[in-house]
Amino acid sequence: MSGIPPATSEHFYLPPLARAAHAGHVKRCLLGLPDSQVDLDSGRMAIAFYCLGSLDLLKMLQDKTSQTDRESWKEWIWEQQTCGKYGSGFRPSPFMASSMPSEGTRYTDYDTPHIIMTYTALLTLAILRDDFSRLEKQGILLLLKACQRKDGSFSTIPGSGETDLRTLYCAFVISHLLNDWSGVDVDRALFFIASCRSYEGGYGQSPYCEANGGTTYIAMAAIRLAPSNSNPLSLSEIRKTIDWAVHKQHRSGGFCGRTNKIADACYCFWIGASLKILGAGNLVDSRSLASFLASCQFKFGGIAKAPGEHPDPYHTYLSLAALSMFPPPQYDNDTNSSTWAFESLDPLINARGETADWARSHIAIQG
């Protein structure tokens, strides 16, 4: 980290946010990833979300992509919607697909829809302003049902034992967007969330696990999304979670994900959004946060997890999402100020406000 004055100093200087360069980074990734990233093969839908989501937050989607591309990307996403014995949903990519999905083809046990990928597909389609007329809503409810386990948690794909809090959050957002909670047992799910709470005040990814920023976000957002009337957390529990979260902001302005770890750009979103959901967003030091994220910018575009590291769509998107919640204060005489301006973000489903509204109004099951 060179040349960055301490964020608390009187002479606060923020370099520009290289918006065009960051758009360039995610656009390159949208068009193709090198073989060295082959481990993203079974998670491409999420990468597409981070890339298109970044363009959406930057408000550059229209300028940087053509209408034709946007239409064919929608088609690609719809091609991943698949139905079969466990219900319907989206696959991460055609990594196990041998033929173009057509009416009547049903998935095998090796090509099932995936809950996390269904969540990212819905958000990405909303970013592309799809009308969702092709969405198999009832089938998705069946998929959620098939993936919920006895302990209240959700597996990523039907029949798998791979389960943790992440998938539960995605199932909740999907139910919220469908405006239909019949696919999930909410009480059991909330019980599972409670069992992941740690003595530190944050949440781990499974029962007995260490408190972590990502899973704390998921717990807070899921509790808020749940259709129950009362918050299952006591006032003192909420205060403890706020205290834990606030202490994750480093002097550098960045957030770390666990006690005594180093700051990482993604936790600026995960923990920042947790605080926002808890009504404590004003406790984040947005000036030093921006200063940290400025230092994570890669010189050829994209934002990395920490200064000096290589950028990727995940950290780029989450950094921009954090800035959408916590834009740094504007200074009249600072010409760089305008590069840090964003529209507001919906912290619960993790999308730009307008995109979140689109998703809610077009995905919901009517009547």
Next chain:
Amino acid sequence: MSQPTLYADRAEWSDVVPIEQYESTTPLAPIFYKNEYKDATNYFRGIAKTGEKSQRVLELTEHLIRLNPAHYTAWQYRYETLLAIGSNFEDELRLMDELAITHLKTYQVWHHRRLLMLKICKPARELDFIAKTFKVDAKNYHTWSYRQWILAYFNDNELWSGELDFVEDLLYADIRNNSAWHHRFFTVFQSGVHDGEEDRERVLKRELIYVKQSISLVPNNASAWNYLRGLLEHNSIPYSRVITFIQPYTLSMDEQTADLVDLDNPPPSKGAHLPCALAIEFLADIYEAEGGDSMLNATELWKSLGNEYDVARKKYWEYRIREGLRAIQT
């Protein structure tokens, strides 16, 4: 380095019909696969279609997993194949020992291991294996989560017996390793009463001394303070019970008065950076809980944190002051 022979060129695979991945003309985030991966996945899709479960499928899935350890379907198919052909799970576990170290941060590596352990039911060796991986990364989330699962699932006194020593070694190497502190809390308080730990009063006293001594050695360590808070709350003990211990840490080095050795309240070590913000925060919490006039003491401490000792969180300390004052007024 010579290229591995493609499955397409191997006679023993000639009976399998490879299946190309279907991809539309404008895919999102396509990966420019190298030939080796493309070839292996073509044959894997071919195998998954026919449902073949055989020794060569184990070779193919191992190859694929080495190329892409996050390929969850390859893992799923591999596990089904192991079951179907009655493979030796312990051999598989030995292979996983190697793969886990190479792909420490891949979820599937650990998930597969759980499935194997459910069959093998020999958890003790796992604790040794995990200890080895901590030499590479002592804060790996997946590994810790796996250790906690092993202990909780098999829940055998033999297994638990070494946990405290294990944690102590890790904390000796890095006193700020929060994963180790968390594991200590899990072991002592959240997993039932283990052999030799029946006298809870003694256990509580031991833990209090342990964490106080740790703080005395390195006061500016949030993990230890969180542990202290956690153990008091878990046992319904008010924070005020440790006020005598806390106070010296809220003062500067010059203000230290302790000259007697008080084993219950070890003073800050000589080189400590004082006053310690975490101690000031703790003391303020004690005053806040007392309420009444003590609230003003709390607000003074929060002010000192916001203005001097923890300036980065100024907004938070201002919020605590507002909340505190509101509490007095109502």
